[in-house]
Amino acid sequence: MIKTCLKIVVFFLCLFVGTVCCSKTDAEPKTENSTPENPTPDPDTEKEENYVVAYLIAEEYASGNVRWDAITHLNVSFLFPNEDGTLSDASLRNNIAQIVSEAHKHQVKVIVSMRDAAEKQFANAIIYNKSKLADNLLKYVEKNNLDGFDIDFEDWSVNNVATHLLLFSKELHDKKKETVLQTCAVNTWDRGYTKEWHTYYDIINVMSYDWHGPWNSEGQHAPFNESIQSIEFWKKEMGAPAGKLTLGLPFYGYSWNKGDAPGTAYRYSEILTKYPDKDVHSVDQIDKLYYNGKATIERKCLWAKENKIGGVMIWQIGQDAKRDEDSLLKAIGNIMLEKP
Secondary structure, eight states: OHHHHHHHHHHHHHHHHHHHHHHHHSOOOOOTTOOOSSOOOOTTTTOOOOEEEEEEEGGGOOTTOSOGGGOSEEEEEEEEEOTTSOEEOTTTTTTHHHHHHHHHHTTOEEEEEEEOSSTTHHHHHHHHSHHHHHHHHHHHHHHTTOSEEEEEOOOOOSTTHHHHHHHHHHHHHHHSOTTSEEEEEEOSSOSSOOTTGGGGOSEEEEOOOOSSSTTSOSSOSSOHHHHHHHHHHHHHTSOOOGGGEEEEEESEEEEOOTTSOTTEEEEHHHHHHHOTTSOGGGOSEETTEEOOOHHHHHHHHHHHHHTTOSEEEEEOGGGSOSSTTTOHHHHHHHHHTOOO
């Protein structure tokens, strides 16, 4: 009798312990204060990568002439839209495959940049053939194994074109695959972008240059303070997250020297050649030629890092110096990507 009672006690004791142990191994229900295992990162506080977005004119590409370790994204230029929504890739087709192949070997993303070739062509395409243009652009990206597309819209001659451009941006965003990057180049003031604009783009390249040029008066075309103000404008007035913004850096300058037409453009490599005995790197003006020297480029990069914006953008790396010791891009990579 006693043995039988003990067996019953042991049975119920084991049953109780087993029930408790099982309840401990089951997943506990999440409460309102539970922290998800993989929270969505805040682009302004969690972003670890600094973007170095480099535009390159496709015809200027040659194997071995890109400093891949200094960039994260290569924006190949240009793809041109036609009014009927078709695309013209004459400037790209000869070497786009090789560019993509070499970039991907270096873990650099390749984005095709689309802009207007002639006045009103791009504008009319998005007004009258918006869906067709969007479909053709996305097909081009997929066909050429590209990582995304870039909208560099600069023809504002058509009334109310900004409204159509915003609708075009939204349609692209809605139709594209989630993995396809949607980027853009924008002005330093509101063209009618509205605060909705940034919701459709992963990277917003602010063209923080060309305050002066052949279209107006003599002067510095990319001064430090004005460049910084353009980023602050996009953050405060346009509502864009800092992590989406890149600060535009010019690899060229404009001259008002005697013998030059007012505002004649010079590549950075040409400035070095023109003034072999001058300290081109540490200044932003020689005679009446205005540009950004290496010291100013580095200062802008440091500001971008310290203020946790997305990174920097370059127009365009085909204008850079050939030697590493003179290269603006190498200096940018040293700071932004910490790759000496």
